Amino acid sequence: MTTQAKPEETAAPGGSSSFLSVRDLSVRFRTEDGVVRAVDNLSFEVERGTTLGIVGESGSGKSVTNLAILGLHNPANSEITGSIKLAGQELVGAPNKELEKLRGHTMSMIFQDPLTALSPFHTIGAQIGETYRKHTGASKKEARDRSIEMLTKVGIPQPTTRVDDFPHQFSGGMRQRAMIAMSLVCDPALVIADEPTTALDVTVQAQILDLLKELQQEMGTAIILITHDLGVVAKTAKDIMVMYAGRAVERGTVREVLKAPQHPYTWGLLSSMPNLTGPVGVPLRPVRGTPPSLINLPTGCPFNPRCDHLEQVIGGKCTTERPPLAPEAGHATACHLSSGQKQEIFIDQIQPRLG
């Protein structure tokens, strides 16, 4: 790891003006079994008014990355290195008091499961209003009015009475809307949505995504959308980052990555998606094997035990050398295959499968 070049360090592709700029972020957890490298040398940018979709399997480091941005990891058992800059302000190592002021105000998070992520003991209005009062110093009355306004905005019917309801009196979709209202109450410049639609059925899912998009257009919010659903990303994001074993393996615009994916893992993800317009009865092709242990990663490319294209790489570099994410800007992959090979494999073998 130390011998490997870090191209991101020398030149930032998006320039230092990026609204959110994550550089060489590593998150490690000390556990009884050893050190878990949940995120390893990750760099990315998000601009205002755009959405970055982060996709990957469970345990690929998506959520850990974003909890690190908010500074929600327990410092007692985690070690965070690298740099996270939000509008120029360094967040790694920032005092907790500073982070408290930013959380919910400048950056906020929409959690995956709105039933467990909302407090069962406080009314929806209290939970939304509390954030507003904390960051703006508003009175109880003002906070309540603001809560009602936010509930109206996210499409909760009868917001003036619903504001006094408890989360258990809301349906799943309404809870997620309330969650969104809560995270947007201070007009944050960055919203991290951690699988915001996973717990919802598909029709509600579409509504929630549309809602996020509308709010983004209205307020110019930067959104990081964490998901393992490529369909969701295709619908909402501008850029995609595919993560595997705590690293970015492919990065580019939605069009680039979904229309012409270059990394074997992305191919695997796309092939494992059911195709509604394709012939019925064609079996899905899951990525074989299981995600590696983050305590003891395979040497070389961490994807090598699951990759079908090892033999095509000259010199067997896949098991000895970790491929860097290249090129520095634009559509990039971390794979030893040459770009010609990638092109060829994708067109010959992968594209026909995707239909």
Add this chain to the structure above:
Amino acid sequence: MLRFLVRRSLGALVILLIISMVTFALFFAIPADPARLSCGKVCTPENLALIRHSMQLDQPVPLQFWHWFSGIFTGRDFGGAGYCNAPCFGYSYVKQEMITNTLIDRFPTTLSLTVGSAVIFLIFGIGTGMLAANKQGKPADKIASSASLIASSLQIYVAGPLALWALVYSTNWLQLPAYVPITQDPIGWFTGLLVPWLVLSLIWTANYTRMTRSSMVEQLSEDYVRTARAKGMSGRSVFLRYAWRGAMGTIVTVFGIDLGVLLGGAIITENTFGLQGLGQLSIDSIRQSDLSMMVGVTMVAATLIVVSNIVVDAAYALIDPRIRLA
């Protein structure tokens, strides 16, 4: 809420009726003859028959139960022993006393013992538990956890004499335990009960420390607590407004039941310190085979537990909005 209370109170009455029938049956119908027990050493058959008649033991058991049961509401006449006003739990031939009077006489001791130690163990137990949860994994937590493990494995009949020796006999720091009614002498009441309070609350403090710590730790890892932190709430607000709120339900539930049990008589503590409360009364009546007294004590203890259960359920509904009372 009102509907709930009415419904639960009616239910409680049914439960108490069943308990009273069972205890009555157990103590009166099955074991030794109460008349023989109160007959004395020289017991002629004539004498026995007389006592049996005066105790109405010659009547069928259901009728005896009815006399006893109706006595609770209407009072009862015990001939030579006098009239027993409602609520009448019967007459103790061993103590030569109306059972209700004995219970009224003994209850303040138990009540004082319970309330005093409950105040101590709630404050220290919950306080230490929250501290341990806040400093989870740090030295303060380890000390609190080990101390509470040791304290909760202590027994009162060990800790009691030890405390007496350390605080009273060898140092004269505190007074020998004794019960003085608070109405008579509040300072005497306090100093007289201080040692029993400390000893009884030592073990309970340990239990409440462990319970508070574990439910706080559990709550702190809940998703909604993480959400509160992600909203920018301060550590203190997250701890008290969110985690403590969630932990409170468990603690109130357990405390309600514990309170009911304690009010029924802290048998070992009262016995260790020679306090004449309900616990001591129940032991004495077992020793003296005072069956009617045992029924009386059992009924009081059962009532206290049933009532505290209702209070717990009502309190739980106030704490957790998801619980709806109907």
